[in-house]
Amino acid sequence: MLHAQQEKVIYDEADVPKFTLPDPLVAADGTKIESAQTWNEIRRPELLKLFEKDVYGKSPAAPDKLSFEVIETSDDALAGKARRRQVAIRLTDDPEGPVLNLLVYLPKTDQPVPTFMTLNFFGNASIQDDPAIQLPKSWLRNSTEKGVDDHKPTEKLRGASTSRWPVEMIVENGYGLATAYYGDIDPDFDDKFQNGIHPYFYEDGQTQPKPDQWGSIAAWAWGMSRALDYLQQDKEIDGSKVIAMGHSRLGKTALWAGATDPRFAAVISNNSGCGGAALSRRRFGESVKRINTSFPHWFCDNFTKYNHNEDACPVDQHELIALVAPRPCLVCSAEEDRWADPHGEFLSAHYASPVYELLGVEGLAIDEMPKVDQPVLSRLGYVVRPGKHDVLASDWQRYMQFADAHVMKKAE
Numbered sequence: 001m002l003h004a005q006q007e008k009v010i011y012d013e014a015d016v017p018k019f020t021l022p023d024p025l026v027a028a029d030g031t032k033i034e035s036a037q038t039w040n041e042i043r044r045p046e047l048l049k050l051f052e053k054d055v056y057g058k059s060p061a062a063p064d065k066l067s068f069e070v071i072e073t074s075d076d077a078l079a080g081k082a083r084r085r086q087v088a089i090r091l092t093d094d095p096e097g098p099v100l101n102l103l104v105y106l107p108k109t110d111q112p113v114p115t116f117m118t119l120n121f122f123g124n125a126s127i128q129d130d131p132a133i134q135l136p137k138s139w140l141r142n143s144t145e146k147g148v149d150d151h152k153p154t155e156k157l158r159g160a161s162t163s164r165w166p167v168e169m170i171v172e173n174g175y176g177l178a179t180a181y182y183g184d185i186d187p188d189f190d191d192k193f194q195n196g197i198h199p200y201f202y203e204d205g206q207t208q209p210k211p212d213q214w215g216s217i218a219a220w221a222w223g224m225s226r227a228l229d230y231l232q233q234d235k236e237i238d239g240s241k242v243i244a245m246g247h248s249r250l251g252k253t254a255l256w257a258g259a260t261d262p263r264f265a266a267v268i269s270n271n272s273g274c275g276g277a278a279l280s281r282r283r284f285g286e287s288v289k290r291i292n293t294s295f296p297h298w299f300c301d302n303f304t305k306y307n308h309n310e311d312a313c314p315v316d317q318h319e320l321i322a323l324v325a326p327r328p329c330l331v332c333s334a335e336e337d338r339w340a341d342p343h344g345e346f347l348s349a350h351y352a353s354p355v356y357e358l359l360g361v362e363g364l365a366i367d368e369m370p371k372v373d374q375p376v377l378s379r380l381g382y383v384v385r386p387g388k389h390d391v392l393a394s395d396w397q398r399y400m401q402f403a404d405a406h407v408m409k410k411a412e
């Protein structure tokens, strides 16, 4: 038997296996879902449970009380163009426990602003070269390019990821940006869940999550919800207009955050691929077996049942997008990012569309995969741009166009 890493990766449509997708509008007992009421009362909760049990794992409920501490503010950030806030969100009661450090940029206005909430890969200091931003304290992946040595930041980390974070453009367009380092919630390596947030929720004697309990993606999504807990009580932010956005593994995370937490007003997933927007049954690019082998901590253990066995999984990823309905959702692909299967990402949006329509809102406005750079910014939207797996300033322009149409101007 070939090891996952040696297996041929499917990069040709002709090699995609034939498959039948589960119908989001047919309940497990065969009942057809024909009204918003039965979707909300029967099918939506059923799908959510299936994704929890078989894909991401179930996360604990929100803590009763979270403590927030505003640790730094400036009304003169970005050369006077923005306000900056840094907030420590203590995720547990333990004073030594994990702290999610939130960095917030706001346009200078007296109105509460719609805000993008997105986790980052290398700490808040990496998004902007500004000595006032705290360096991350949690474990970091070593990177000479980003200035991480021995899993700790060096001064070189400051601003090392600015190309992905056009903060000035975001605030000039009237949006806030809230970001936090995903490793503050759970460091991204397989340590059998000994560090990060998981141990704080173990029952007596438990040493790792059960097969249907949260993996790292679910933990990161849970952390996004804790950031939203803070944002919703901050008067400078319009808590009803917080958009969950994420790239790649954090795009998977943004989708799961939007599915599990209806307080997110919209979701934007960028190049999220396998376990994100891409249909698992296609096995194109990264497969379930590959992802579970390379990143055993991302999903719950039950997900490994579907290694080379995707057809047995009771859900596929179009139903994850359906869980965001009727809220706006934009799926973004990059043409050269074949590992993330752009066509599979498009098809997920396509097959989620009937749920949007059942709920009385616009679904995906096209039936065929669009050409590159022909964004379809319907309420359920899809865009494939030329180029590689990355987040570009031009991608953010799209996100804001989408948010202008579907979030900014939404009726109060």
Ligand code: GCU
Pocket: 247, 248, 249, 250, 271, 272, 273, 274, 286, 291, 294, 339
């Ligand atoms: C790897 C992984 C993808 C993931 C990506 C990322 O390529 O296989 O599933 O999306 O890393 O997060 O950058």
